[in-house]
Amino acid sequence: MPVPTERKAQLLSGNEACVQGAIAAGVRFFAGYPITPSTEIAEGLAVELPKIGGKFIQMEDEIASMGAVIGASLAGLKSMTATSGPGFSLKQENIGFAALTEIPCVIVNVQRYGPSTGLPTSPAQGDIMQARWGTHGDHPAIALMPASVREAFDLTVQAVNLSEELRTPVILLMDEVVGHMRERVELPATDEITVVNRVKPTEDPEHFLPYKPGPNLVPPMPAFGDGYRFHVTGLVHNETGFPSGKGKDGNILVRRLLAKIEQRQPSIAQAELYQADDADIVIVAAGSVARSARAAVKEARAQGLKLGLVRPITAWPFPAEAINSVATTAKAMIVAEMNLGQMIIEVERAACGRVPVIGLNRIDAELITPQDIIARAQEVTKNVR
Amino acid sequence: MKKLELRLSGFGGQGLITAGIILAEAAILDGNNAVQSQSYGPEARGGASKAEVIISNEEIDYPKVGEADLCLAMSQQACDKYAAQTRPNGILVVDSGLVKNIPEFPGRIYAVPITEIATSEVGRGIVANIVALGVINGITNIVTKESLETAVLDRVPPKTKDLNKKALKAGYQAAQKVLQREGE
Structure with missing residues (x-):
């Protein structure tokens, strides 16, 4: 097995850990088109997959690579x-196809500065809403946001597992900082990793209904x-898998696509709470920004300012x-993100007006610093008293 | 040990990111935590390049370097930009062949002809980054000599091991020289 069975401290980048996670989770096919800051994932899998009988293919563009992944x-x-x-934008049509046709697949988006070509080598978190609503129509969405190299590994495994279990596309929503930074990491041993495989039908192929849940x-x-004979179409279909052209079938199908995620939601949605219980001000931050927030919590508490952190691990x-758990105990919440206010919409929705929610936003291609967070917290403290 | 923050700056092609990785790997071999990050332009060579390394025996949260404890400047542009982002009591190491005007800096300054040593003493300009690592570690002892050599040899192509060993040694010797000069 390519993943070592013994723990060993090593220096890996988030992108390299993602490669290891993919291999450990059982990914045996990768198709892509290189783009900064995600290229190291393609490079890594181009080396690793052939060694274990997997396939790597560089396609002519992002649209085709998403098609190859589905196939x-x-x-x-x-x-x-x-x-x-830019590639994530191009893949959206086929992500919608995978959602409707229920094809398990994982899309890693190492976020960079946009829109469009933007600043190719600079960090941002501007794709949080795109990860939810990038493709058209009502559809389920799962997006995981690692904040460390170890988590890039763990969440890659989890993304693959969820996609297999729920037959749905899953997005690993990294950012440039986590993708490119290297840190000391001990990857889990092979026997510590849970791997989920898709369920296959057992009935007689004569009576098989491919979309019978x-x-x-x-x-x-x-x-x-x-x-088993089956037909796959992006048109609304019934349990036979053939296009039905009927609104009532669409009503059943699309509601089921959402329900299969919703009924699992309590265990899919994850967040880490750090010193949040007694915090006067709770910082909400995900991905690399959560690292700055954690540093800010430590530093501010040393100065007597009680900060805490809620770190969404799943964006969706x-x-x-x-x-909810801190909305009645905190005096204010600060949502720190490298965009002009995307996650804050969800935080406001969850807080339901019980606590003031304030944004801290940077789009100058620099990671939000602990000092930025402390300064905003001091400002907010003055105003909420 | 306390937290140490280093910034290695210059232009693309000088191997600064590799140097940063090697330093971080050496710190891990020593049993410490390390984070390495970088920024670079879209072009592979010629554009500005910078690697940052944080070494600590505690958890490292914020992965970027604000004010560095040590700054290596291997271009005039990098020196002009990053000398001011180094702690006033910190260390500035410049490649004296590439940095002609050293800006005002209140801390310790070491001017070493790093690229020239790589070209003339070691025989290949491409190992300037390894010479630089020898210089930095010779001055600061951030990592143990054994770990640094192991980390260098693990990262470089097998056929170039001797060359890189020589480069590291030349760096240590150059560090000795500037430290002696400082002592006089």
Whole structure:
């Protein structure tokens, strides 16, 4: 196995850890088109996949690579792609196709400064809403935001597992800072990693209905070539998988797509709370910004200012419960993000007006610093007293 | 040990990011925590390049370097920009062949012809980054000599191990020289 069975301290980048996580989770197909700051993931998998019988293919563009990923997943392989803003935009149509047709796949988006080509090598967190609503129509969304190299590994494994279990595209929403920074990390041993595989049908192929949901609302999925005949279409379909052209089938199908995530939501939505219980001001920050926030909490507390941190690990489903848990104890919340206010919308929604919610936003291509956060917290302290 | 923050700056192609990685790996071999990050322009060579390394025996949260304890400047542009972002009681190491005008700096300044040593003494300009690591560690002892050598040899192509060992040694010798001069 490529993943060492013994823990060993090493220096890895978030992108390198993502490669290791993909291999450990059982990803055996990658198609992509290189783009900064995600390229190291493609490079890493181009080296690692062939060694273990996997396939790597560099496609002509991002649209085609998303198509190849969907095709490979239908053929039975756990499949993944990696990109950044401009490529993420191009992949949206096929992400919607994968959502409607229930094809497991993982899309890594190492966020960079946008819109458009923007600042290719600079960090941002401007794709939080795109990860939810980038493709058209009502659809489920799962997006995970690692804040460390170890978490880049763990959440890659989790992204693959969730996509397999729920037959849905899952987005690993990194940012340039986490993707490119290297830090000391001990990866888990092989036997410490849980790997989930898609459920396959067991019934007689003669009577197989490809979109008949199982008890968890997820239809079992055969691979092409397993002996089950099925049809895959982006048109609204019924349990037979064939286009039906009927609104009532769309009503059943799209509601089920959302429900299969919603019924799992309490265990999918995750957040980390750090010194949040007794905090006067709670910082809400995800990804690399959460590291700055953690440093700010430590430094501010040493100065007598009681800060705390809620760090959403899943951007989607948004961990509203974690916000709820501090909305009545904190005097104010500061949402720090490298965009002009995306996650704050969800925080406000969860806080329901019980606590003032203030934004701290930077879009000058620099990571928000602990000092930025402390300065804003001091300002807010004056105003809420 | 307390937290140490280093900034290695210059232009793309000088191997500064590799140097940063090697230093961080040496710190890990010593049993410490390390974070390495970088910024660079879209072009691979010629644009501004900077690697940052934080070494600590505690958890490292904020991964970037604000005011550095040590700054290596391997271009005039980098020196002009980053000398001011170094702690007043910190250390500024400049490649004296590339940095002609050293800005006002209240801390310790060491001017070493790093690239020239790589070219003439070691024989290959490409190992200037390893010479620089020898210079930095010779002055500061941030990491143990054993760990640094192991980290260098683990990262470089097998055929260039001797060359890189020589480069590291030349760096240590140059550090000795400037320290002696300082003592006089």
